[in-house]
Amino acid sequence: MEHEARRGFFGAIASLFKEEEQYIVRPPYVMEGTTFNECLACNGMCVSACEEKIIDRDTQGIPFLNFKISGCSDCHKCLEACTPAVLSNPTKFIQGHAKITMMNCMSHQGTICFSCKEPCMENAIVFKGMLNPIILPERCTGCGYCIGVCPSGAIEVVA
Ligand code: SF4
Ligand code: SF4
Ligand code: SF4
Structure with a gap:
């Protein structure tokens, strides 16, 4: 019980320190110098292809990684699904x-x-x-x- 209470306490502290702007983590394999313009008109093939379900898109449609439920297995599924080739560099992992x-x-x-x-x-x-x-x-x-x-x-x- 005391353990749970301490977890709750630390969780509350954590949320207080989350107010500064967070670094946005883009998917792996991003082509050098991309502006993500192709993503704006794309139906988000990387999102549905991701085996860990960690790819989300912002209000503009640009993909980012949401690590709340899992991590990236380096499976290449998003790269293979991205026909506009925004994700096309298999040697470039998460930055x-x-x-x-x-x-x-x-x-x-x-x-x-x-x-x-x-x-x-x-x-x-x-x-x-x-x-x-x-x-x-x-x-x-x-x-x-x-x-x-x-x-x-x-x-x-x-x-
Ligand atoms: S599949 Fe490629 S072009 Fe489409 S949203 Fe994902 S990264 Fe962008
Ligand atoms: S490499 Fe696999 S797990 Fe990682 S973001 Fe792409 S599809 Fe998802
Ligand atoms: S490699 Fe880095 S990000 Fe991945 S689980 Fe280990 S510490 Fe976390």
Whole structure:
């Protein structure tokens, strides 16, 4: 019960710190120098092709990744579906890497939590003892699998 209350507390703190503008994470494989103009007239084939259902579109129709439910498996399905070839560079993955905001992280605030560690297939999240996780930028691919599992919303992908 006390554990749940602490999670709620950290969740509330997290939302307070979410007010600054967030980095918009675009899908992987974006063609160099694209303006996303082709997306405006497209019916969003990448959205329906995404096996993890993490591609969303903004009000203009430009796709972005929503890591709340899952991460990017690097499956190439969005690339294969994008006939206008906005997504056409298989060697260019997501631009950005994950970052933990210590203030919002339960573990950094003294409550044991390993939620983010297990889904990270790159072993990019390392703990100092039982607490204080950090993300090694040189290992992090920006795949986003650690984000939705964080009970206090302490992780985001940044540029
Ligand atoms: S399928 Fe390609 S052109 Fe269409 S919205 Fe997605 S990225 Fe843009
Ligand atoms: S690579 Fe696969 S999981 Fe990642 S955004 Fe594209 S379709 Fe979705
Ligand atoms: S975004 Fe980085 S830290 Fe998070 S699961 Fe992916 S590789 Fe690991």
